[in-house]
Amino acid sequence: MSRAFVNEDAGIDRPDLPELPLSPHPNYVTPRGLADLRARLEARLADLAALRAREERLDKLPEAAAERDIRWLEARLASAILVDPAAQDLSGVAFGLAVTVADEDGRETVYEITGEDEADAALGRIAPYSPLARALIGAQVGDEVVWKRPAGDLTLEVVAIGLPGGQPGA
Structure with a gap:
């Protein structure tokens, strides 16, 4: 048999793949x-x-x-x-809760602060270490927060705090 048809790597069981990174948070x-x-x-x-x-x-x-x-x-x-959202105090924005904010033009958006692995901007789910979540955590209804974005700072007013999916509060 010609050497051209010999797989010299045939004994290798596992190709070298880089490990997936784990968050430091x-x-x-x-x-x-x-x-x-x-x-x-x-x-x-x-x-x-x-x-x-x-x-x-x-x-x-x-x-x-x-x-x-x-x-x-x-x-x-x-x-x-x-962290069970139902056990959270709804008086301030916290992990697992949904928060409704209004921008400077009065447009309202609902965000849910979730774990990094379930964060999905298209669904309004944000990671707790994102700039928006960091600005919101601890805020109460009526507070204004500044979301520091690459496109420029945006002031948001906290309109409501609740459980995700419109579940009634604890």
């Missing part, structure tokens, strides 16, 4: 965020099992990626600090 999670992390872990475990059940397993990269994702999810779950 405390890993606060809401019950929804914790459930989502668990569901994502279960899905990746199922993916890995399916990859290992393949007849043709010459390409180890998908398995290595799944294993790396599983390590990251397990680390996030191990460091999770559960």
Whole structure:
């Protein structure tokens, strides 16, 4: 057989993939965020099992990626600090709560301060270490806060504080 057809890397079980970065911040999670992390872990475990059940397993990269994702999810779950929004005092903006703010033109927007892993700007979910969340945390209804943005500072008035999804207060 010609040397051109010999795979010299055939004995390598795991391609070198960089580990996914872990946040240096405390890993606060809401019950929804914790459930989502668990569901994502279960899905990746199922993916890995399916990859290992393949007849043709010459390409180890998908398995290595799944294993790396599983390590990251397990680390996030191990460091999770559960905060129940229903246990929060609604007198001030805090982790897990929804806050309605009005900008200088009177337009109202609702933001929910969530864990980093469930933050999604399109859904109005912001991480607790974001500039907007840092400006809002601790504010009370009627307070004005300044959101320091690259596009310029924006003054927001806190209009309402409540539980996410319009749930009644504690």
